Amino acid sequence: xxxxxxxxxxxxxxxxxxxxxxxxxxxxxxxxxxxxxxxxxxxxxxxxxxxxxxxxxxxxxxxxxxxxxxxxxxxxxxxxxxxxxxxxxxxxxxxxxxxxxxxxxxxxxxxxxxxxxxxxxxxxxxxxxxxxxxxxxxxxxxxxxxxxxxxxxxxxxxxxxxxxxxxxxxxxxxxxxxxxxxxxxxxxxxxxxxxxxxxxxxxxxxxxxxxxxxxxxxxxxxxxxxxxxxxxxxxxxxxxxxxxxxxxxxxxxxxxxxxxxxxxxxxxxxxxxxxxxxxxxxxxxxxxxxxxxxxxxxxxxxxxxxxxxxxxxxxxxxxxxxxxxxxxxxxxxxxxxxxxxxxxxxxxxxxxxxxxxxxxxxxxxxxxxxxxxxxxxxxxxxxxxxxxxxxxxxxxxxxxxxxxxxxxxxxxxxxxxxxxxxxxxxxxxxxxxxxxxxxxxxxxxxxxxxxxxxxxxxxxxxxxxxxxxxxxxxxxxxxxxxxxxx
Amino acid sequence: xxxxxxxxxxxxxxxxxxxxxxxxxxxxxxxxxxxxxxxxxxxxxxxxxxxxxxxxxxxxxxxxxxxxxxxxxxxxxxxxxxxxxxxxxxxxxxxxxxxxxxxxxxxxxxxxxxxxxxxxxxxxxxxxxxxxxxxxxxxxxxxxxxxxxxxxxxxxxxxxxxxxxxxxxxxxxxxxxxxxxxxxxxxxxxxxxxxxxxxxxxxxxxxxxxxxxxxxxxxxxxxxxxxxxxxxxxxxxxxxxxxxxxxxxxxxxxxxxxxxxxxxxxxxxxxxxxxxxxxxxxxxxxxxxxxxxxxxxxxxxxxxxxxxxxxxxxxxxxxxxxxxxxxxxxxxxxxxxxxxxxxxxxxxxxxxxxxxxxxxxxxxxxxxxxxxxxxxxxxxxxxxxxxxxxxxxxxxxxxxxxxxxxxxxxxxxxxxxxxxxxxxxxxxxxxxxxxxxxxxxxxxxxxxxxxxxxxxxxxxxxxxxxxxxxxxxxxxxxxxx
Numbered sequence: 001x002x003x004x005x006x007x008x009x010x011x012x013x014x015x016x017x018x019x020x021x022x023x024x025x026x027x028x029x030x031x032x033x034x035x036x037x038x039x040x041x042x043x044x045x046x047x048x049x050x051x052x053x054x055x056x057x058x059x060x061x062x063x064x065x066x067x068x069x070x071x072x073x074x075x076x077x078x079x080x081x082x083x084x085x086x087x088x089x090x091x092x093x094x095x096x097x098x099x100x101x102x103x104x105x106x107x108x109x110x111x112x113x114x115x116x117x118x119x120x121x122x123x124x125x126x127x128x129x130x131x132x133x134x135x136x137x138x139x140x141x142x143x144x145x146x147x148x149x150x151x152x153x154x155x156x157x158x159x160x161x162x163x164x165x166x167x168x169x170x171x172x173x174x175x176x177x178x179x180x181x182x183x184x185x186x187x188x189x190x191x192x193x194x195x196x197x198x199x200x201x202x203x204x205x206x207x208x209x210x211x212x213x214x215x216x217x218x219x220x221x222x223x224x225x226x227x228x229x230x231x232x233x234x235x236x237x238x239x240x241x242x243x244x245x246x247x248x249x250x251x252x253x254x255x256x257x258x259x260x261x262x263x264x265x266x267x268x269x270x271x272x273x274x275x276x277x278x279x280x281x282x283x284x285x286x287x288x289x290x291x292x293x294x295x296x297x298x299x300x301x302x303x304x305x306x307x308x309x310x311x312x313x314x315x316x317x318x319x320x321x322x323x324x325x326x327x328x329x330x331x332x333x334x335x336x337x338x339x340x341x342x343x344x345x346x347x348x349x350x351x352x353x354x355x356x357x358x359x360x361x362x363x364x365x366x367x368x369x370x371x372x373x374x375x376x377x378x379x380x381x382x383x384x385x386x387x388x389x390x391x392x393x394x395x396x397x398x399x400x401x402x403x404x405x406x407x408x409x410x411x412x413x414x415x416x417x418x419x420x421x422x423x424x425x426x427x428x429x430x431x432x433x434x435x436x437x438x439x440x441x442x443x444x445x446x447x448x449x450x451x452x453x454x455x456x457x458x459x460x461x462x463x464x465x466x467x468x469x470x471x472x473x474x475x476x477x478x479x480x481x482x483x484x485x486x
Numbered sequence: 487x488x489x490x491x492x493x494x495x496x497x498x499x500x501x502x503x504x505x506x507x508x509x510x511x512x513x514x515x516x517x518x519x520x521x522x523x524x525x526x527x528x529x530x531x532x533x534x535x536x537x538x539x540x541x542x543x544x545x546x547x548x549x550x551x552x553x554x555x556x557x558x559x560x561x562x563x564x565x566x567x568x569x570x571x572x573x574x575x576x577x578x579x580x581x582x583x584x585x586x587x588x589x590x591x592x593x594x595x596x597x598x599x600x601x602x603x604x605x606x607x608x609x610x611x612x613x614x615x616x617x618x619x620x621x622x623x624x625x626x627x628x629x630x631x632x633x634x635x636x637x638x639x640x641x642x643x644x645x646x647x648x649x650x651x652x653x654x655x656x657x658x659x660x661x662x663x664x665x666x667x668x669x670x671x672x673x674x675x676x677x678x679x680x681x682x683x684x685x686x687x688x689x690x691x692x693x694x695x696x697x698x699x700x701x702x703x704x705x706x707x708x709x710x711x712x713x714x715x716x717x718x719x720x721x722x723x724x725x726x727x728x729x730x731x732x733x734x735x736x737x738x739x740x741x742x743x744x745x746x747x748x749x750x751x752x753x754x755x756x757x758x759x760x761x762x763x764x765x766x767x768x769x770x771x772x773x774x775x776x777x778x779x780x781x782x783x784x785x786x787x788x789x790x791x792x793x794x795x796x797x798x799x800x801x802x803x804x805x806x807x808x809x810x811x812x813x814x815x816x817x818x819x820x821x822x823x824x825x826x827x828x829x830x831x832x833x834x835x836x837x838x839x840x841x842x843x844x845x846x847x848x849x850x851x852x853x854x855x856x857x858x859x860x861x862x863x864x865x866x867x868x869x870x871x872x873x874x875x876x877x878x879x880x881x882x883x884x885x886x887x888x889x890x891x892x893x894x895x896x897x898x899x900x901x902x903x904x905x906x907x908x909x910x911x912x913x914x915x916x917x918x919x920x921x922x923x924x925x926x927x928x929x930x931x932x933x934x935x936x937x938x939x940x941x942x943x944x945x946x947x948x949x950x951x952x953x954x955x956x957x958x959x960x961x962x963x964x965x966x967x
Binding site: 054078081086088092096099100102114197198199200201202206232233234235236245312313315316318319323324326336340360363364365368369372459 | 525528529530532533534535536537564566567570574575576626628754757758759762763764765831898
């Protein structure tokens with residue numbers, strides 16, 4: 001029951017082998033026990049979860065249940081959930097209760113899921129280690145001395161540690177795919193615009209993408225079915241026909257062309273990671289795929305471009321946290337300016353401040369052209385590289401992150417080293433194309449390694465097909481941290 | 487030294503949409519604080535702007551009215567600054583690519599006659615909320631009802647050369663935005679407010695002097711006073727050896743002076759960048775055509791037509807076309823009324839306008855409708871009543887003594903105001919007047935011309951004003967002759 005996938009749980013719930021209340025109670029107990037070790041949750045709503053579970057059981061009993069009825073999930077705490085505290089991992093919103101549901105929350109509610117709580121994360125989704133939360137760092141269940149990746153670390157850990165079968169996340173530069181890789185689970189970042197951003201606390205609007213964590217590609221598809229869809233409240237939400245993202249799961253991979261950009265296989269990739277990826281590629285060849293060498297000459301500029309655009313947008317998006325209407329306000333101040341200064345000095349942590357400063361700088365008069373405008377131009381060049389690449393291949397593969405998880409505190413004082421963790425994932429945010437990270441092995445310390453599969457825009461069904469076929473032939477995705485069995 | 491004044495205006499016109507530019511909250515004025523502020527307007531975390539197409543359509547209408555270029559692709563940008571009544575910490579505006587570029591507004595300058603003021607651009611943006619500094623005992627209240635109200639900022643070139651011209655331009659623009667139905671023009675409620683960029687330079691110079699921007703002029707009188715004060719201040723400053731510092735100033739109507747608000751050095755860096763929440767605004771030719779098809783005849787075209795079709799003098803045609811309702815009223819009355827259109831214009835601009843002013847109501851609220859006036863004027867033309875009696879009938883309709891299109895006929899009949907044109911009847915009254923006023927008759931015969939008018943007055947009084955004045959004159963002349 002604890003290790004059941006969403007698909008299995010849906011089947012068990014429908015066959016009445018299991019009730020949602022029973023399942024929810026069991027998971028709430030696990031969450032409670034695990035909290036001190038992993039710090040994966042910021043808020044747990046046991047009462048609300050059980051009420052939803054009872055409602056789901058009633059619907060299941062009547063045979064009128066929606067597709068994911070009774071399946072417990074968690075939401076990353078950057079996503080607004082009506083009536084529930086939504087903190088963004090920040091002191092600024094430590095006591096903020098969301099007055100409405102995000103679009104993706106509504107979608108998952110309508111699909112019948114049971115919301116057990118909100119997961120811990122890097123403050124305002126800025127980070128790759130989940131260490132910058134006001135509520136303390138999240139710990140990797142494979143080894144609690146290590147980070148789980150970030151920024152959606154709490155969601156990744158809650159799925160990896162079998163606290164919930166699936167959880168939502170957001171991915172702005174790799175914040176779903178990288179923690180999925182470091183925590184040994186699946187994480188899908190859909191195409192930008194497929195899932196509405198309405199109700200996501202904005203970090204970088206042109207990059208922020210809601211997505212999900214689960215233990216199988218199939219489960220990712222089941223959640224995506226509930227989360228995708230046009231939303232008139234988000235002007236960047238795409239109005240496309242509804243689709244079943246699981247429709248192609250069973251399709252064989254014979255003839256699949258896998259692009260291998262040389263930039264993803266060079267120096268700086270950990271030897272264990274490189275070897276695990278090679279093994280995975282061998283498996284794909286065995287499944288009938290061919291590999292095509294590729295070059296993405298501008299992709300090396302992804303990280304610098306990202307660290308101009310994302311902070312620029314963030315500096316503006318975070319201006320609304322001014323202490324005037326909601327959130328933290330300094331207790332003492334002399335005048336308006338002093339109120340702003342103290343409120344924001346107290347409310348934001350160091351990494352958030354660093355990015356606001358960088359973003360403010362690159363948008364400033366006299367620097368805008370050299371930084372922001374230039375970055376947008378290079379962003380287009382990177383997109384052109386990928387567009388060319390997809391003429392020769394169906395998917396692009398490589399490591400999700402250059403190395404497995406690192407120790408808590410190891411990179412906390414070196415932002416540039418931290419930023420380089422996203423080197424393979426940020427391009428997907430700059431182009432808007434989807435990507436999924438799936439577990440494909442372990443390093444010598446038994447820390448998980450993730451394989452990044454990317455595709456052209458709107459090819460989520462293809463991505464899930466490729467990942468699912470791999471998972472049918474391998475069992476990496478079934479491995480659980482020793483902590484879990486203990 | 488002779489000085490030339492150079493003025494450009496930036497005008498914020500509130501667009502007359504029912505809901506806000508990026509949210510579905512109402513734009514109605516005067517509601518209790520923060521009751522017309524949605525999650526988007528108060529900038530809750532996670533909310534996103536959705537563009538109101540009604541605001542776009544109004545901007546297109548303006549662009550067509552001034553003959554500007556409607557940019558088929560324009561971009562919303564964020565203007566970043568902190569202020570408590572700016573909930574997001576940025577204003578969504580248009581910066582590099584506005585919705586309208588160029589265009590002209592024809593005005594009549596009191597000194598230079600008819601001229602065309604060039605427009606730089608017009609762009610869409612959202613209004614901020616309001617800070618309330620009273621009633622909060624050392625604190626400031628924030629009302630976000632106005633936050634997100636759609637504005638079209640219309641920027642003119644520095645083509646204006648006096649405060650009179652600036653006011654003429656502002657009045658013409660004010661008339662135009664109401665004419666095309668994009669703004670209610672209510673200046674008390676802030677629906678139409680101007681910033682004036684004012685500088686002076688030596689007459690004949692091609693270079694612009696250093697300018698000061700006077701913010702938030704919300705009446706034509708204040709605009710005139712503020713510009714006059716500012717021009718004088720700048721001239722005195724330069725003539726006494728000083729120089730103008732580029733800055734933003736505020737007009738204080740109580741002290742009738744402008745005061746420095748912030749200098750260029752304090753000017754904020756707004757860090758404009760394209761708003762990633764809003765894709766570029768694409769306007770199809772088809773959309774523009776649909777808006778064009780619904781455009782009313784514009785004041786300038788109507789003025790020319792009035793001069794041509796109704797033989798009106800330029801001054802009358804200009805006044806009538808300053809307001810669309812006034813122009814429409816005139817045209818209905820002119821088409822239905824018999825006789826000369828000029829007389830109709832005289833009545834609309836004279837009797838009717840005076841009555842409206844006195845009652846302090848707009849033409850839309852006039853108790854005398856255009857068809858009613860038309861019938862009244864037809865009765866003058868066909869000789870049923872005299873022009874003088876017509877004024878009494880007008881007053882009676884105004885007072886509500888009769889209803890319906892034929893109110894004038896009802897009143898004429900009820901009060902027996904029909905003009906006496908019967909030769910014999912008039913002769914009888916004239917004879918009685920001559921007989922009853924021997925002294926006046928003697929004066930007249932002694933060469934005192936004025937005495938004649940006195941006799942006419944007697945006849946008219948005796949007929950209760952109903953005798954045909956032309957006939958009275960002729961008969962009297964004959965009898966005395």
